Amino acid sequence: MTAARPQVPFFPPDLFAADRGLMLDLLQRIGRAPEQRFVLGEHTRRLEELLRERYGAADVVACGSGTSALTLVLGALGIGAGDEVVVPALGCAPLAACVTGVGAVPVFADVDPHTLTVDPCQVERRITVRTAAVMPAHLFSAMADMPRFVDLARRRGVRLVEDSAVAQGAVLDGRPAGLWGEAGVYSFVQVKSFGMPGEGGAVVTRDADLGRRVRMLRNHGQDGHRRFVHHLVGHNSRFDEIQAAFQCRRLAGLSARLRRRTAIAEHYTEQLAPLAAYGVRTPPPGREGGCPYVYTVLAERRDRLARHLRRHGVDSHVYYPLPLPHQPAFAPYTAPGDRWPHAERAARHMLSLPLYPHLTDGQVNRVVAAVKDFVRH
Numbered sequence: 224m225t226a227a228r229p230q231v232p233f234f235p236p237d238l239f240a241a242d243r244g245l246m247l248d249l250l251q252r253i254g255r256a257p258e259q260r261f262v263l264g265e266h267t268r269r270l271e272e273l274l275r276e277r278y279g280a281a282d283v284v285a286c287g288s289g290t291s292a293l294t295l296v297l298g299a300l301g302i303g304a305g306d307e308v309v310v311p312a313l314g315c316a317p318l319a320a321c322v323t324g325v326g327a328v329p330v331f332a333d334v335d336p337h338t339l340t341v342d343p344c345q346v347e348r349r350i351t352v353r354t355a356a357v358m359p360a361h362l363f364s365a366m367a368d369m370p371r372f373v374d375l376a377r378r379r380g381v382r383l384v385e386d387s388a389v390a391q392g393a394v395l396d397g398r399p400a401g402l403w404g405e406a407g408v409y410s411f412v413q414v415k416s417f418g419m420p421g422e423g424g425a426v427v428t429r430d431a432d433l434g435r436r437v438r439m440l441r442n443h444g445q446d447g448h449r450r451f452v453h454h455l456v457g458h459n460s461r462f463d464e465i466q467a468a469f470q471c472r473r474l475a476g477l478s479a480r481l482r483r484r485t486a487i488a489e490h491y492t493e494q495l496a497p498l499a500a501y502g503v504r505t506p507p508p509g510r511e512g513g514c515p516y517v518y519t520v521l522a523e524r525r526d527r528l529a530r531h532l533r534r535h536g537v538d539s540h541v542y543y544p545l546p547l548p549h550q551p552a553f554a555p556y557t558a559p560g561d562r563w564p565h566a567e568r569a570a571r572h573m574l575s576l577p578l579y580p581h582l583t584d585g586q587v588n589r590v591v592a593a594v595k596d597f598v599r600h
């Protein structure tokens with residue numbers, strides 16, 4: 224027996240260790256600067272400009288969180304009371320909460336059993352005369368089938384909002400995640416691919432007019448030229464200057480971090496795909512439309528696999544244990560007897576493995592070995 228090795232953590236305790244000095248330096252510099260400008264200043268403008276150029280958008284608007292970005296988009300599109308928005312049945316609460324937040328009704332559509340992203344056929348089936356928008360979300364490691372959603376939105380005359388909160392840097396058919404719909408969003412909460420130590424997000428759009436409305440809504444309906452003139456009823460979703468300066472500096476390393484995430488995800492898939500016959504299924508392979516944010520397998524005996532991994536020094540996590548329409552908060556928006564069989568099945572079988580850029584090769588191999596060891600028993 225060798226000495227007990229530390230667990231491979233799912234949520235690493237040292238996410239920003241390499242940039243601690245940078246953060247402390249910015250805290251001092253911006254904190255002591257005579258202008259005492261802590262939100263929506265030059266650093267936020269610079270971050271927006273860097274992201275706008277990087278993705279070829281008409282506008283990028285930094286705001287308080289990914290959730291808030293979704294709310295700002297729905298508001299800027301004029302979606303509200305009496306409207307329905309079709310959202311995935313599987314995913315995180317903001318997908319539905321941003322819809323109820325603007326006074327509209329979330330309608331849940333089932334997911335594809337393999338990619339786990341919302342199925343365009345199921346979305347189309349849920350469209351009614353009240354449908355104002357459809358909002359696919361990229362989930363875990365795969366982008367939703369955006370070409371089909373673009374076609375669907377055009378044919379059915381509904382708006383297309385892209386929840387690309389987890390997919391910053393992903394590309395499908397040469398088009399970046401976030402730029403498929405009328406607007407997309409990015410989240411900068413710590414675990415996301417361009418995460419930071421705090422809350423933040425951005426709206427990304429090809430429509431400059433929509434960008435202008437989002438800009439106003441982010442700061443209580445003001446236009447950025449005259450204070451205390453409110454054109455719209457807006458929100459406080461302003462962006463922090465220290466975080467903006469931090470993100471401007473960290474942007475240079477984003478591609479390398481994404482490449483490392485991709486390499487780890489590809490290695491997992493290569494090594495674990497043969498386990499399908501033993502009830503452990505890997506996500507779809509390939510880089511096209513891949514967003515290596517979370518690596519999720521579908522395991523027949525999910526809870527036993529999680530316990531086995533834990534005993535073998537590997538932490539895992541269940542995203543998400545319940546489909547959204549089964550959540551007490553959102554059940555009131557569903558009809559009795561309605562079902563989402565693929566989302567329900569996935570919620571019972573999904574297990575996410577550690578995936579972050581500073582995982583060492585040794586840790587990656589331990590994860591693989593522990594999963595393989597499980598199917599041998």
Ligand SMILES: *Cc1c(COP(=O)(O)O)cnc(C)c1O
Pocket residue numbers: 288289290291314315317318360361386388389410411412423424
């Ligand atoms: C993280 C996430 C959000 C919300 O972003 P926050 O910054 O946490 O508010 C929205 N949608 C999806 C799919 C997410 O994963």
